[in-house]
Amino acid sequence: MMSRRGMAALIIFALLAVTPPVLIFMGQGFFASVVTRMMIYAIAALSLDLILGYGALVSFGHAAFLGIGAYAVLMLNSLGVTDIAAQFGAAAVAAAVFAAITGTIALRTRGVYFIMITLAFGQMLYFFLISLSVFGGDDGASLPARSTIMGQGWLDHDLALFYLVLGILALCFLGLTRLTMSRFGRVLIGTREDALRMQAIGFRILPYQLTAYVISAMICSVAGVLLANQLEYVSPQLASWQRSGELIIMVVLGGIGSLTGAMTGALFTIGLEEGMARISEHWKLYFGLLLLAVVLFSPGGLATLAARITGKGRPE
Amino acid sequence: MSDVLLQVRGLRKSYGALAVTDDVSLDVQAGQVHAIIGPNGAGKTTLIAQLSGQLSPDAGRVVYDGNDITHLDMPGRVRRGLARSFQLTRILPQLSVLENVAIAVQARSGSSFRFWRGAASEAALNDQAMECLSEVGLAQKAHLPARLISHGEKRQLELAVALATRPRLLLLDEPLAGTGPDEAAMLVDLLARLRSRVTMMLIEHDMGAVFQLADRVSVLVYGRIVASGTPDAIRDDPAVRTAYLGEEEGTP
Amino acid sequence: MSNLLLLQVLNGAQFGILLFLVAAGLTLVFGIMDFINLAHGVLYMVGAYLMASLSMLTGSFWWGLLLTLPATMLVGLVLEVAIFRRLYDRPHLDQVLATFALVMILSEGVKIIWGAAPLNVSMPNLLSGSIPLAGPIRFPVYRLAIIAAGLATAFGLWFVIGRTRIGMLLRAGAHDRAMVSALGVDIGRLFMLVFAFGAMLAGFAGAMVSPILSVDPGMGDQILILGFVVIVIGGVGSIRGAFVASLLVGIIDTVGRIFGPIVLKMVLELDAATQAGRTVAPMLVYILMAAILCWRPNGLFGRTSA
Numbered sequence: 001m002m003s004r005r006g007m008a009a010l011i012i013f014a015l016l017a018v019t020p021p022v023l024i025f026m027g028q029g030f031f032a033s034v035v036t037r038m039m040i041y042a043i044a045a046l047s048l049d050l051i052l053g054y055g056a057l058v059s060f061g062h063a064a065f066l067g068i069g070a071y072a073v074l075m076l077n078s079l080g081v082t083d084i085a086a087q088f089g090a091a092a093v094a095a096a097v098f099a100a101i102t103g104t105i106a107l108r109t110r111g112v113y114f115i116m117i118t119l120a121f122g123q124m125l126y127f128f129l130i131s132l133s134v135f136g137g138d139d140g141a142s143l144p145a146r147s148t149i150m151g152q153g154w155l156d157h158d159l160a161l162f163y164l165v166l167g168i169l170a171l172c173f174l175g176l177t178r179l180t181m182s183r184f185g186r187v188l189i190g191t192r193e194d195a196l197r198m199q200a201i202g203f204r205i206l207p208y209q210l211t212a213y214v215i216s217a218m219i220c221s222v223a224g225v226l227l228a229n230q231l232e233y234v235s236p237q238l239a240s241w242q243r244s245g246e247l248i249i250m251v252v253l254g255g256i257g258s259l260t261g262a263m264t265g266a267l268f269t270i271g272l273e274e275g276m277a278r279i280s281e282h283w284k285l286y287f288g289l290l291l292l293a294v295v296l297f298s299p300g301g302l303a304t305l306a307a308r309i310t311g312k313g314r315p316e
Numbered sequence: 317m318s319d320v321l322l323q324v325r326g327l328r329k330s331y332g333a334l335a336v337t338d339d340v341s342l343d344v345q346a347g348q349v350h351a352i353i354g355p356n357g358a359g360k361t362t363l364i365a366q367l368s369g370q371l372s373p374d375a376g377r378v379v380y381d382g383n384d385i386t387h388l389d390m391p392g393r394v395r396r397g398l399a400r401s402f403q404l405t406r407i408l409p410q411l412s413v414l415e416n417v418a419i420a421v422q423a424r425s426g427s428s429f430r431f432w433r434g435a436a437s438e439a440a441l442n443d444q445a446m447e448c449l450s451e452v453g454l455a456q457k458a459h460l461p462a463r464l465i466s467h468g469e470k471r472q473l474e475l476a477v478a479l480a481t482r483p484r485l486l487l488l489d490e491p492l493a494g495t496g497p498d499e500a501a502m503l504v505d506l507l508a509r510l511r512s513r514v515t516m517m518l519i520e521h522d523m524g525a526v527f528q529l530a531d532r533v534s535v536l537v538y539g540r541i542v543a544s545g546t547p548d549a550i551r552d553d554p555a556v557r558t559a560y561l562g563e564e565e566g567t568p
Numbered sequence: 569m570s571n572l573l574l575l576q577v578l579n580g581a582q583f584g585i586l587l588f589l590v591a592a593g594l595t596l597v598f599g600i601m602d603f604i605n606l607a608h609g610v611l612y613m614v615g616a617y618l619m620a621s622l623s624m625l626t627g628s629f630w631w632g633l634l635l636t637l638p639a640t641m642l643v644g645l646v647l648e649v650a651i652f653r654r655l656y657d658r659p660h661l662d663q664v665l666a667t668f669a670l671v672m673i674l675s676e677g678v679k680i681i682w683g684a685a686p687l688n689v690s691m692p693n694l695l696s697g698s699i700p701l702a703g704p705i706r707f708p709v710y711r712l713a714i715i716a717a718g719l720a721t722a723f724g725l726w727f728v729i730g731r732t733r734i735g736m737l738l739r740a741g742a743h744d745r746a747m748v749s750a751l752g753v754d755i756g757r758l759f760m761l762v763f764a765f766g767a768m769l770a771g772f773a774g775a776m777v778s779p780i781l782s783v784d785p786g787m788g789d790q791i792l793i794l795g796f797v798v799i800v801i802g803g804v805g806s807i808r809g810a811f812v813a814s815l816l817v818g819i820i821d822t823v824g825r826i827f828g829p830i831v832l833k834m835v836l837e838l839d840a841a842t843q844a845g846r847t848v849a850p851m852l853v854y855i856l857m858a859a860i861l862c863w864r865p866n867g868l869f870g871r872t873s874a
Contacts, residue, residue: 288672
């Protein structure tokens with residue numbers, strides 16, 4: 001039998017799949033690109049939820065991997081490599097290396113230290129990207145053309161990009177769902193619940209946490225590759241600490257430790273930002289107030305809030 | 317009965333000027349139940365922490381089954397069959413009772429770097445976990461979330477988890493802590509049944525349980541072992557009586 | 569060359585002193601309340617903006633500075649009473665989110681009140697000039713004044729924490745809150761005091777830096793993250809650690825940015841060296857942090873057992 005969350009995910013994917021034709025029919029085809037971006041951030045949020053929600057590792061440097069993915073596209077493009085598979089591969093390898101090195105150091109610590117160190121490493125990468133004057137330094141650079149698939153420029157069509165992103169989102173969701181229910185996922189959840197208990201039954205927890213950190217980084221770098229293609233513009237801002245904060249917000253608003261929640265949180269957050277930005281140039285003020293209210297008055301995110309309002313108790 | 321399974325020599329641990337473990341030496345014979353008693357603050361839990369690898373001692377040696385394990389970490393010791401239970405129950409609240417045990421089985425059977433297949437449907441893990449649960453009498457609660465069972469049942473679960481690591485030596489840190497008389501009696505029966513299979517080091521305040529179970533008793537006061545011997549010898553030792561037993565209620 | 573190095577070391581020390589003023593409040597709040605406050609950098613920014621307005625309003629740098637201190641303290645108090653005290657017992661993640669929300673709110677609020685364009689604060693006549701350093705190189709008096717003010721603050725903190733009853737309570741509180749409560753001290757009041765004081769120090773740093781940097785809404789971010797680096801290097805809760813680490817980070821960052829490209833160019837003699845130097849220099853402090861963490865996971869002056 002399918003769980004309620006599984007059903008919810010299926011419904012979300014079905015709705016996403018029919019979005020472009022509906023929007024085009026309504027004459028609002030432009031919004032499809034907004035939805036594409038929402039889905040790309042959903043991939044990034046899923047990856048963050050793996051370590052944040054299942055591993056209880058509050059990483060505040062996750063946007064670095066978004067930046068690594070985006071700059072992989074820009075750099076390979078300048079070398080004439082436009083194939084998206086090659087770009088995915090390069091981004092994932094670069095992200096894995098960066099995550100393995102910084103993760104090994106950061107995971108020696110706990111709590112507040114871990115938050116500060118991941119934040120610092122994220123900032124280190126941010127400054128590295130700014131120093132790349134060949135790629136526009138502070139301002140970044142626009143992408144001459146979108147990536148190609150087997151030499152074909154299919155992604156120049158927004159619809160093709162939309163369905164590629166949807167497909168990858170679905171794959172990530174499926175893969176991570178399996179992972180969280182696997183032996184590995186069980187160990188990861190165990191370390192979240194009680195690290196000492198896990199050691200007392202014979203697990204050395206660092207390799208598991210580091211593996212999760214690296215997997216999470218690789219998935220996020222895939223989102224970075226897609227984001228560069230969607231925006232057709234790459235800048236260090238993609239890797240800023242505010243971006244890392246936004247990724248955490250997405251995961252927490254959706255309900256931490258639930259993949260469906262992380263995905264929904266990302267869709268909701270980007271949607272809300274887009275909507276608010278249209279209403280007021282000072283949307284960040286209102287967004288901040290909303291976030292503060294949620295944290296102070298509804299720990300557990302919007303999912304609990306919604307459940308409380310509708311009186312249905314805590315969702316499973 | 318002359319095999320020494322655990323040999324502790326000159327173990328020391330201090331926090332600042334305070335020596336919490338002060339030159340502790342003791343032998344645990346294979347197949348026996350060795351109880352450590354002592355007043356609160358005597359350093360019993362700190363001793364267990366050092367024997368299990370959670371804390372590293374400042375000086376001294378721990379030899380287990382002929383190997384020096386002084387510098388081996390906790391997971392390494394567990395894999396060699398040296399497991400512990402905690403005084404304050406440490407279960408994984410979000411997992412089911414069965415999963416709490418199955419994850420301990422998983423730790424010693426095969427790699428846990430498996431990312432796709434569902435762990436909950438692995439019959440080998442679940443069967444062995446179920447065996448451990450039956451052993452402690454918790455099988456009927458297997459599918460409840462662990463956070464919902466009673467305190468006494470959590471103590472049973474704690475034991476089942478330790479058993480699932482297939483220990484040869486079990487370090488039990490107050491297994492009866494916080495239980496009512498009925499639960500305590502049931503747990504003592506359980507430990508009595510286990511003694512034929514597992515060597516145990518038992519820290520316990522319940523003197524009835526200690527003298528019922530132990531083959532040997534060591535008395536720890538202010539980090540020092542002041543006496544060691546058979547339960548009868550300890551009971552009759554005048555020094556122990558004044559130093560410790562006299563203060564305890566319910567001395568048999 | 570060596571004169572230039574001396575100049576940069578002094579510049580670095582001045583930057584480090586500023587960092588210390590920000591990090592001191594951060595590390596106290598971390599150490600005593602185990603509370604992570606991302607909004608601390610924003611307090612530095614608010615200090616600079618208040619300074620800009622107040623010095624303009626009063627027409628005097630000194631009056632502006634004098635008024636900015638209680639004003640930022642008040643901002644700290646209001647935030648503590650309204651928001652932070654609800655978060656002390658919450659998980660770190662909640663603290664991160666709530667204070668991140670505050671960063672968004674205050675940064676945007678500042679933009680609404682003062683606009684997004686950078687502001688300038690004029691330097692007092694008394695401190696404008698420069699003094700000869702060595703040979704033809706001169707050092708601005710104002711930067712010397714920042715160093716002096718920072719050193720005085722550091723000394724004051726050392727005195728308060730090491731020699732007074734409040735300091736004794738703070739040190740005890742970092743170890744054991746229950747014990748301090750048992751002494752009959754209102755721990756909530758103590759926290760409030762620490763918070764307001766930390767806010768004032770950050771505001772002081774912002775006010776002091778305003779004549780030599782342009783005041784803009786993003787100025788708090790960089791200093792916040794360097795403040796974290798300082799705390800990680802120095803050890804959470806240690807004022808002495810924060811002081812040493814601040815100077816270390818300030819000097820390495822400043823000297824590295826100027827001399828990194830030069831040194832690399834001497835070694836590599838390639839055009840690429842300039843780029844490489846420019847790339848590595850801003851990363852130096854983070855690499856330093858990583859190296860120190862490998863060596864001492866709790867920082868230079870952190871407690872040895874976590």
